[in-house]
Amino acid sequence: MHGGPGPAYSGGGGGGYSGPPPTVGGMFGGGGGGGGPRFGSGGLRSACREVADSPACRRLLQLALGAAAVGIGVKLYTQYRRRQRRAQWAQQGKDVVVLHTYPRGTTVPNISPFALKIETYCRMAGIAYVIDTEEPMGGKLMSPWITINGEEINDSELILDYLEKHFNKPVAATEKLTPAQRAVGRITQVMLDEHTMGLIAMKRYVIDNMEYMATILPAQLKKMVIIYKLFFSGVIKKRMWLKGVGRFTEPEVLFFLYRDLQALADTLGKQPYLLGNEPTTYDAAAFSLLAQALCATAPEVEVQVRQKHDNLCQYFDRMKSKFWSDWDQVLAQ
């Protein structure tokens, strides 16, 4: 039991200390019985206030202010650079697409099928474009995105829809499709973009923990692998869980992936292109996803496609030679 109120305290409130005490226990006398809680919390408040007044805390405050000043400086500089870049892009020319994405890969021109889809489409449609890798992330935290005539557009499908309208349906073969063919194209595109790619991402980043990607990324992106493994692999796992695909085991992920690729192969059949004898807009999506599966996912996935889907491999080569004759020159080293 603690004794009555000790000499060091006058009342229960934030009594003052007369200076740094030499010992810890002696300062607090008494404070038992009925006056307990109020006395106790008063002592706490005083203790905290003493800490706040100390040189250590003042130094911390100075550090915080310094950090805030640096933060503001960095933000202002970033905004200045952003304005500079946008002025640069606006000078690219009328109707020239500035495609903002990540740097080129070593086995595939872009490890994002969405960026590769837009690039392939521009080549198909004869739309002039330039690549920018300084600001790959756009609004809505999406990549790729484009700037055209000063306007910024996000999401690859909204971009394609815009370009189709803006350039007045530049891929003639797409216009000749029947509604049923167009529907098959749309359905296939959604399957590949919204499901198959998620499975590929699972395999690349979670199941294989970027082991294969580390070997095929260009030098400037290789350091991202270490950063990813240290800071982001937990975040990615949690996102994949939320998305749904992260709840599956490896055999299940591959089951779904191979099932989607089988559907793509069955839809292509013996035709030279996805929907017939000529390449249409939807071939951009099919080719881009197939390129990821064959060249930038995992050796076993490539083996599966090469062994089981000869028609897909030939289709890949056909599209590559038609629209990517500069494939080897474009790849990073």
Added chain:
Amino acid sequence: MACVERAGGGAVWTELSRWANTTAGRRLAKTLLAAALLGVGLKLWDRRRRHQRRQRWSQAGKDVVVLHQFERGTNMPNLSPFALKLETFLRMANIQYVVDADEPQGARGKCPWITINGEELSDSELIMDYLTKHFNNPIPEQLTPAQHGVGRAVQVMLDEHTIFAVAYKRYILDNMSYIMNCFPSRYRNGIRILKPLFLSPLKKFFYVNGIGRFNEQETLFFLYRELRALEDVMGDKPFLLADAPSTYDAAVFAELTQVLLGCAPEVERYVRENHAVLVGYHERMKAKYWPDWQQCRAD
């Protein structure tokens, strides 16, 4: 500096430990202990209930599917398209099943899930694949590889994208104003009270999924585009791919139900005005596999 820190920190700790010894402190400790014991008790009781349920389910019979899903909605048999897809599939395949709504979410938090012959399976597509093999192709299909390709792509498009546009509209864009009346009435007040708690994780879910980054106009753009593709692929066929229904029709019917009856009045109006083919298909499947539709609803 060191002794100031120690005095400051030490003083705080001593005060805390002194306070913990007071009556109020002891009372708090007792409350915390009681809460911990209550938690342990609840967990043990929950485990016992789970065990009891499993014993019940194992008596369902050989090859009888125990279908675990959410409770029935007021205007449709289930607000989850995956549960509705699976139940429709069971009816199409003439597989005997019983419904359980006591434990709607299984391993990995998925609904629906099934118990069959003591085995527990989750994920509607993995379940359908298993049942198709186990019951040796119970739905007779005569489809070409090209038809299978389209069917699979349709199922994936609807289950992995279209439904998220529908869900985003009904939960976030419309703030659950329409879907609230589809929940059984006895849960509505509870859901209303708890809504602020799960609204934020729900928004995050849709953001991570991707659809949550779009506004209403863009969301409906994607939704209506996919419904157009669905109708154009169906054409004038009575079912998705042919004159006879196939496994993929289960997915189409379940998703269409959500679009028509579980999304928003404006979406239902839009579909009824622009997609008579899809509406006719929905009626056809409903009459064929859900003649007891009215009875399969909650109040």
